[in-house]
Amino acid sequence: MAEPTASKAPYVVEWRDGFLIDIAQVDREHKHLFTLVKRLELGTVQATIDELLDYVVTHFTNEQKLMEDSGYPAFNEHLRLHEEFASAVADFLSSGDEWNDDRVQTLRRFLNKWLIGHIMTHDLRFGKWYRDHHGTDAPEVVAKPAKKVGWFDRLLGRG
Numbered sequence: 018m019a020e021p022t023a024s025k026a027p028y029v030v031e032w033r034d035g036f037l038i039d040i041a042q043v044d045r046e047h048k049h050l051f052t053l054v055k056r057l058e059l060g061t062v063q064a065t066i067d068e069l070l071d072y073v074v075t076h077f078t079n080e081q082k083l084m085e086d087s088g089y090p091a092f093n094e095h096l097r098l099h100e101e102f103a104s105a106v107a108d109f110l111s112s113g114d115e116w117n118d119d120r121v122q123t124l125r126r127f128l129n130k131w132l133i134g135h136i137m138t139h140d141l142r143f144g145k146w147y148r149d150h151h152g153t154d155a156p157e158v159v160a161k162p163a164k165k166v167g168w169f170d171r172l173l174g175r176g
């Protein structure tokens with residue numbers, strides 16, 4: 018039997034408070050990532066992807082700095098998850114396939130699913146660990162993307 022026509026509808030996942038990990042800066046950045054994913058549409062896809070990838074680098078860099086500075090024991094494992102994500106995105110984008118509505122929806126679906134899975138498992142685990150070891154007021158961090166995220170640009174052929 019054919020898929021219901023609902024599969025043609027844009028795949029939309031709205032931010033919800035259930036995604037909060039209770040670290041204000043990380044939550045704010047996660048929320049913005051959802052906004053950017055939602056903005057992906059055929060007419061402006063490349064510009065939004067560029068903005069999204071830059072913001073992913075900013076967010077990963079900040080989150081990783083907070084993890085590293087706070088002595089998070091699973092830091093290296095978490096770094097690897099971020100790298101695997103970047104690698105998967107780079108693979109998807111490097112196919113060079115022409116953009117059409119289906120491909121945009123595939124990208125949105127992948128990004129939303131990855132974000133939710135990652136936040137609800139790994140970032141939430143960090144949030145709990147942080148609260149147990151450092152309390153509720155995490156400092157705002159402004160990390161400079163440096164060699165630690167150079168892999169992202171390299172994967173995307175920008176380095």
Ligand SMILES: [Fe+2]
Nearest residue numbers: 080135139140
């Ligand atoms: Fe993360």
